[in-house]
Amino acid sequence: MEKFYITTPIYYPSANFHIGHCYTTIIADSIARYNKLIGKDVFFLTGTDEHGEKIQKKAEIEGISPKEYVDKIVENAKDLWKCLDIEYTKFIRTTDEYHEEAVKKIFNKLYNQGDIYKGEYEGLYCTPCESFWTETQLVDGKCPDCGRDVHIVKEESYFFRLSKYQDRILDYISNHPDFIQPESRKNEMINNFLKPGLEDVCVSRTTFNWGIPITFDPKHVVYVWIDALTNYITALGYMSEDDTNFKKYWPANLHLVGKEIVRFHTIIWPAILMALDLPLPEKIFGHGWLIIDGGKISKSLGNYKDPREYIDKFGSDSIRYFSLREVPFGNDGSFSVSSLISRINSDLANILGNLLNRTISMSKKYFNGLIINEKVYDKIDDDLINYAENLYKIVDNNMNNLHISDALESIFELLRKCNKYIDETTPWILAKNDENKGRLGTVLYNLLECLRISSILLSPFIPNTSRETFKQLNTKNISYDSCKKFGGLELGSYVGEPKPLFKRFELEEEK
Numbered sequence: 001m002e003k004f005y006i007t008t009p010i011y012y013p014s015a016n017f018h019i020g021h022c023y024t025t026i027i028a029d030s031i032a033r034y035n036k037l038i039g040k041d042v043f044f045l046t047g048t049d050e051h052g053e054k055i056q057k058k059a060e061i062e063g064i065s066p067k068e069y070v071d072k073i074v075e076n077a078k079d080l081w082k083c084l085d086i087e088y089t090k091f092i093r094t095t096d097e098y099h100e101e102a103v104k105k106i107f108n109k110l111y112n113q114g115d116i117y118k119g120e121y122e123g124l125y126c127t128p129c130e131s132f133w134t135e136t137q138l139v140d141g142k143c144p145d146c147g148r149d150v151h152i153v154k155e156e157s158y159f160f161r162l163s164k165y166q167d168r169i170l171d172y173i174s175n176h177p178d179f180i181q182p183e184s185r186k187n188e189m190i191n192n193f194l195k196p197g198l199e200d201v202c203v204s205r206t207t208f209n210w211g212i213p214i215t216f217d218p219k220h221v222v223y224v225w226i227d228a229l230t231n232y233i234t235a236l237g238y239m240s241e242d243d244t245n246f247k248k249y250w251p252a253n254l255h256l257v258g259k260e261i262v263r264f265h266t267i268i269w270p271a272i273l274m275a276l277d278l279p280l281p282e283k284i285f286g287h288g289w290l291i292i293d294g295g296k297i298s299k300s301l302g303n304y305k306d307p308r309e310y311i312d313k314f315g316s317d318s319i320r321y322f323s324l325r326e327v328p329f330g331n332d333g334s335f336s337v338s339s340l341i342s343r344i345n346s347d348l349a350n351i352l353g354n355l356l357n358r359t360i361s362m363s364k365k366y367f368n369g370l371i372i373n374e375k376v377y378d379k380i381d382d383d384l385i386n387y388a389e390n391l392y393k394i395v396d397n398n399m400n401n402l403h404i405s406d407a408l409e410s411i412f413e414l415l416r417k418c419n420k421y422i423d424e425t426t427p428w429i430l431a432k433n434d435e436n437k438g439r440l441g442t443v444l445y446n447l448l449e450c451l452r453i454s455s456i457l458l459s460p461f462i463p464n465t466s467r468e469t470f471k472q473l474n475t476k477n478i479s480y481d482s483c484k485k486f487g488g489l490e491l492g493s494y495v496g497e498p499k500p501l502f503k504r505f506e507l508e509e510e511k
């Protein structure tokens, strides 16, 4: 069985997760579920990034230890993922003992082989981003990533010989055109960072102690990004007694990351892997941000709400659908309750929900719910059946290119065709004459079958809706292979009870 290893970034534990954090994880979950559906052996990793100065400071403010602080809020992340039906394989915490032990070994190995050396760091640091900057990289004297103040740090430090790997990374990128996606981010990395030349990076800190100590010099803790990036291999058991998963799943097929952390993932991470003599991930995709009023949704800007408020009101599948459909993957996209409501009303309630409801109701009304098909075809059926049978190929093509919004659009195209097919075949007129019963049965069968096929293909994206649709169709035939051939819906069984899939929301009321 082909394997597929996908990761999200590990999140800074926060009591204030917002819809922007959900965005990455919803996309990763949908890609993971899609790969499971098509028969791959999937490992989907997410987790929390729990060390660093920022966490230590927050814990100090609350008067508790950093570990107590992170323990308290890690549950918040897990609860949120549960509310969004995120089906991860593993949740890593960088405070997990196996991770800490592996990071120590990785650090020692790099030191012993000369890739890490001791020096003195003097420069600028952005604590919220846990990032080092040079004067020229600042924008208006502030952190180029988050726009906040930076401060001078001067301390004895260990350095990683990043500069040594510059040419190898450039070569690798040019020989592997898909390694960094989308193209614009690749060019940014090459032109802004790699070509001007890489400097060695500081990989230890001494001014705080909430981190993984360096075993041979314990007043230093490992720089949080080295600790964080290596989670992708330690979670699989790298440098531990049981590295079966590492052997099976590494290299990753896809690291999904927000655009502001592409630099860490496409420059520092490959260099660490090269130093460890490990293969590089197949693809790193830097997605855009969900924005509100032109700015990133952010805890510190205070322009966010707890995503659970939206989930409770609109449902997990609606939030998932919006995140996947509204923004072409890779671009920034704006989030607002009115655009969420428009999507729910137009796509989920009108196109999908209404189609299912009408079809099941007609089946109940005209055949007491019995699913029959005497194959009384008409030319008009060809387009619908052809499109339905080939839909999995269109979806697969889009998913291979991570065009998730287009994949969804192609499935909704089938549903739109079904709605048009109802208008053209006018089942309520066919029902008036007993002679047309055979044709009416075929028309309804075609519609029910299209709903079955589309729900199989929608199941990675809106899993609850697909489950409910299968229930109303009363079908057990929900395998991926069964959507490659029209006619998998079981004849002779009875459809379930019609129940609206989505509620329509009033825009005005929400404003």
Ligand code: ME8
Pocket (backbone or CB within 6 Å): 008, 009, 010, 011, 012, 013, 019, 020, 021, 023, 024, 049, 228, 229, 231, 256, 257, 258, 259, 260, 261, 288, 289, 290, 291, 296, 297, 298
């Ligand atoms: O960066 N829209 O953690 P983090 C879309 N611990 N994505 C957003 C977003 C928004 N408005 N706001 C945040 C870290 N994100 C590190 C990662 S990985 C080895 C270490 C995304 O909690 C952001 O782009 O600050 C990032 O990919 C993820 O949430 C985690 O952000």
